[in-house]
Amino acid sequence: MSVRWQSLIVGLACALAGCGGDASQMRFVENSTLAKPVHRKARAVVKTTLEEHFGTPLSSVAWLKLPVKYGRAEGKITAIEEQTLTVEFNAETADLTGFDAAEFAGTELLLISGANQGKSISLTSFNGTTKTFEMSSSEITPVVGDLFVTGGNVLRHGRKLYARHCQHCHGVSGDGDGPTAKYLNPRPRDYRQGKFKFTSTAGPAGKATRDDLRRIVAQGIPGTYMPAFVPMLKDGELAAIIEYVRWLAMRGEVEWQLLGQFKDEYASDRAKKEAKESGGKESEIEKQIDTQLKEFVKSGLSALVDEVAGDLTDKWTAAEEEGAAIIPEVARVADSPESRKRGKDLFYGKVANCVNCHGLAAKGNGAQTEDVAKNLRTGELYPTPGLFDDWDQPVKPRDLTRGIYRGGRRPIDIYRRITQGIKGTPMPGAPKTIKSDEIWDLVNYVLSIPFESPAPKAAPAHSIAGQSGEKGHAN
Ligand code: HEC
Numbered sequence: 001m002s003v004r005w006q007s008l009i010v011g012l013a014c015a016l017a018g019c020g021g022d023a024s025q026m027r028f029v030e031n032s033t034l035a036k037p038v039h040r041k042a043r044a045v046v047k048t049t050l051e052e053h054f055g056t057p058l059s060s061v062a063w064l065k066l067p068v069k070y071g072r073a074e075g076k077i078t079a080i081e082e083q084t085l086t087v088e089f090n091a092e093t094a095d096l097t098g099f100d101a102a103e104f105a106g107t108e109l110l111l112i113s114g115a116n117q118g119k120s121i122s123l124t125s126f127n128g129t130t131k132t133f134e135m136s137s138s139e140i141t142p143v144v145g146d147l148f149v150t151g152g153n154v155l156r157h158g159r160k161l162y163a164r165h166c167q168h169c170h171g172v173s174g175d176g177d178g179p180t181a182k183y184l185n186p187r188p189r190d191y192r193q194g195k196f197k198f199t200s201t202a203g204p205a206g207k208a209t210r211d212d213l214r215r216i217v218a219q220g221i222p223g224t225y226m227p228a229f230v231p232m233l234k235d236g237e238l239a240a241i242i243e244y245v246r247w248l249a250m251r252g253e254v255e256w257q258l259l260g261q262f263k264d265e266y267a268s269d270r271a272k273k274e275a276k277e278s279g280g281k282e283s284e285i286e287k288q289i290d291t292q293l294k295e296f297v298k299s300g301l302s303a304l305v306d307e308v309a310g311d312l313t314d315k316w317t318a319a320e321e322e323g324a325a326i327i328p329e330v331a332r333v334a335d336s337p338e339s340r341k342r343g344k345d346l347f348y349g350k351v352a353n354c355v356n357c358h359g360l361a362a363k364g365n366g367a368q369t370e371d372v373a374k375n376l377r378t379g380e381l382y383p384t385p386g387l388f389d390d391w392d393q394p395v396k397p398r399d400l401t402r403g404i405y406r407g408g409r410r411p412i413d414i415y416r417r418i419t420q421g422i423k424g425t426p427m428p429g430a431p432k433t434i435k436s437d438e439i440w441d442l443v444n445y446v447l448s449i450p451f452e453s454p455a456p457k458a459a460p461a462h463s464i465a466g467q468s469g470e471k472g473h474a475n
């Protein structure tokens, strides 16, 4: 059996009451910052492409190419009695994580063999003990021996929980712009760059792992409005929400990449510009754009979409592989006055230059926070001095005297923050010349700052790097 199914409609069954309210508001919005410079016809192509591969919030599509555990099972019908189908699952494809009876209402069972091949049956429930599905009355009559695929219920479950617990802050589209968001500082994360700040993985491109996301959702982000959801949510619920967050992030990334691809060739002002240069008519050029775009949709779009999806699949998959997480080369250097002293010297020294941002008293107001930074995406200067993150939000270096760590307070968490920096923010990874044992010295020093009394003083003047003009780099 080698039927390759590309995608499965995950259904409409979200009872509106449990789906975050008003159905008219349950739609994915365009990433307007990115879309603005793009020609409206190219924007429409992106919109259609996203709908084809991801559907809408109320009728999601499970695009199986992506590394999302939608909840997937293949198998064979072994008995049929009235509306009850008894089945046998194909072990290696039966991903039954999170499957339970109620979550099955409205999902599809797609027949992939026999006379009804390619048709789907709507289900009302599933019983994991007896391995039986209840069908809703159907025009299709399956027969014993028919092969099927089904699934998507993990995504549905995740969507429902997301709507209830996360959407008012993070938004229907995962754009970090839910109704509550405008009151919050820092703002809820916009997932659509596929970037997360507090990950265990290396490198600027290192994606968050499922465990990273689980830790954030379980424990929250101290010092911000991001709440902790354990014990309220159970393991299976967390797992489903995390798949949904990954799915939203990937949807956002596909949108980001496609708009990025279109923005030069199909700029919103292309006709105007070309008309000016050539003295031609704007309407004629609009027609050419239209023809050119139609041609591209026919001949090049699907390859582009495949490439974008392939690329992000590789990255998200790589994050889960062994060796992706930052593991210290040496065991933790014992916390001692000597180690803290070495850490402190590094903190104030020229090489690590933590002081440049975190400041002489480690309160987060170093020299660099007074400079005007450049927006690396647009190449323009920010309107006000200070640091900004990749979402164009102002960020302050952490006040380290308070002992509140957003990415976790275990020594390994701080170790990871210092070695790799904080993704999407100007906080850089420590230079490679700083060895693993020295990073531990920094960890020991950082963790001791809140208990230093009086507040940390400046190191001797010759080792202060604050005015050196050397900048941390955004990644
Ligand atoms: C009251 C508002 C609020 C709610 C509700 C909320 N969040 Fe957040 N969330 C935030 C804020 C604020 C941040 C950003 C904190 C920061 O930048 O340090 C955030 C950040 C995150 C991040 C990014 C972590 C990283 O490493 O970058 C994830 C993932 C996340 N939230 C998931 C969720 C999920 C899933 C839910 C629902 C179960 C949820 N949030 C509910 C406010 C909220």
Ligand code: HEC
Residues within 6 Å of the ligand: 197, 347, 352, 353, 354, 355, 356, 357, 358, 368, 387, 389, 395, 396, 397, 398, 404, 405, 406, 407, 408, 414, 417, 418, 422, 425, 426, 427, 428, 430, 442, 446, 471, 472, 473
């Ligand atoms: C270019 C500026 C810059 C430099 C240099 C810098 N940081 Fe940071 N640091 C930041 C910013 C900005 C944040 C907050 C980012 C956020 O959460 O959005 C931060 C956050 C932190 C945190 C908090 C982590 C958490 O989980 O909350 C620690 C610890 C930290 N920095 C330590 C260091 C150390 C140690 C060094 C030197 C090796 C250093 N920083 C160098 C800008 C900088």
